[in-house]
Amino acid sequence: MxxxxxxxxxxxxxxxxxxxxxxxxxxxxxxxxxxxxxxxxxxxxxxxxxxxxxxxxxxxxxxxxxxxxxxxxxxxxxxxxxxxxxxxxxxxxxxxxxxxxxxxxxxxxxxxxxxxxxxxxxxxxxxxxxxxxxxxxxxxxxxxxxxxxxxxxxxxxxxxxxxxxxxxxxxxxxxxDGAPETDGGVEPEPEPLPPHHQDAYDAIDRGDYTAAIQAYKTAIAQDPRDQLAVAGLAQVSLLERLQGVTIADVRGAAAADPTGVESQLAVADLDLSGGHIDDAFDRLLTLFPSLDQAGRDAVRTRLLEYFEIVGTDDARVATARRRLAMLLY
The missing domain is CATH 3.40.30.10 (Glutaredoxin)
Structure with missing residues (x-):
């Protein structure tokens, strides 16, 4: 859990x-x-x-x-x-x-x-x-x-x-070892975060992922090129989805409904959070061709979130992105 x-x-x-x-x-x-x-x-x-x-x-x-x-x-x-x-x-x-x-x-x-x-x-x-x-x-x-x-x-x-x-x-x-004696000096304050980013961090600190998501969305609405906010939104959205879930329940539901969009998205979240990145990508990309348009949109959106979480310069993301493009076109 x-x-x-x-x-x-x-x-x-x-x-x-x-x-x-x-x-x-x-x-x-x-x-x-x-x-x-x-x-x-x-x-x-x-x-x-x-x-x-x-x-x-x-x-x-x-x-x-x-x-x-x-x-x-x-x-x-x-x-x-x-x-x-x-x-x-x-x-x-x-x-x-x-x-x-x-x-x-x-x-x-x-x-x-x-x-x-x-x-x-x-x-x-x-x-x-x-x-x-x-x-x-x-x-x-x-x-x-x-x-x-x-x-x-x-x-x-x-x-x-x-x-x-x-x-x-x-x-x-x-x-x-070897630390200098303190001289009463004050450590320099770290550079402050942009206001909405700080709001998001504060919300995460108190466990309020919903508020953190809203703070990141506000930051993106003000500056769609704010990649830190885009990545932060993807990460905290994953945290919110995982909150309170159990591995047994999620994997049991996925095994019972191997073609269900929601059950497969949930187990892909577990795969990604557990470090099984290729498994998460493959699970959703394999499911993608069998879905209707609404299902495809949901899977594509989730994959784009995963790409932000893992890092767009990761080789595994590049491979999955090419595979998704081939399925789309």
Whole structure:
């Protein structure tokens, strides 16, 4: 489901990471401060007072380096963000995760896992749909939630993770290695978003996808060339359609009605959100020739949304777009 499941009351790791725990550690990377994104973790360095030194609070994790995060999780809970570049909902969730991790100032770390580049971790965390978020506490994994959630709900989950960690004796903190002393200076304010884009982000943050959709539509009405609003509208529309649905119900309905437009559009949404992009495209393009005009219009509109979500420069989009053009003409 895209809804938030409860965090387990004790450490009952549903994912077997033993193969990663027993792997020899990867050669330590030279700690580097992040430059516009996540940093890379080197060998964690213990410090005084139950702390561990890290290059940044937000770090890239790989199949080769994850054993080091397991070690860090004995001191500080590690949040794991499973994402991909093509995943629209991931782009909504990741900034929320990174903002909150910064606010927790070392009580939690964030390990970002690109599922396309790290198949072992993807399999280990059983990431059948992304974005997926888990935690590792004392070397043991805890699955948290799937899908993009509002900031307030994510914050609640993080509080539960800290409570669970405390129950299991994981109460340390992380410090950024080599960070300069604060001088009381104020960080420069980020450049403000256009008003309707800000309205959309605020609505997404409180879980009001309907209001976010309306904000993006207003932005597009004022400037039809606003590609960020077009892409944002496609992404938040997908989030709204997925809200409250279950995989079993959607796939069951699609299997029972293999030629139904609505049932196939719904299961294509699941395919896309789970990273099965080619499956989503093929499902709708295969269905297309058998439909009446209304059905064809619905499928074409949904495919155009998918192209915006995945990215119009993606090779899979180019292939699907050519196939759609051949079916249209």
């Amino acid at each position: 895209t809804n938030l499941p409860p965090v387990p009351a004790g450490l009952r790791g549903a994912v077997d990471l033993s193969s990663l725990v027993n792997r020899p550690p990867a050669p330590a990377a030279v700690p580097q401060a992040p430059s516009g994104g996540a940093g890379e973790v080197g060998q964690p360095a213990p410090t005084a007072g139950g702390a561990v030194a890290v290059p940044a609070f937000v770090l890239d994790a790989t199949d080769a380096s994850f054993s080091q995060f397991l070690e860090i999780s004995n001191t500080v809970p590690v949040i794991v963000d499973l994402w991909a570049e093509w995943c629209g909902p991931c782009k909504q969730l990741s900034p929320v995760l990174e903002k909150l991790i910064a606010e927790y100032a070392g009580r939690l770390l964030l390990a970002k896992v690109d599922v396309d580049a790290n198949p072992q971790l993807t399999q280990a965390f059983q990431a059948q749909s992304i974005p997926a978020v888990a935690a590792v506490i004392g070397g043991r994994p805890v699955q948290l939630f799937v899908g993009a959630l509002p900031e307030a709900q994510v914050r609640d989950v993080f509080e539960q993770v800290l409570e669970l960690a405390a129950q299991n004796g994981v109460t340390g903190t992380a410090v950024v």
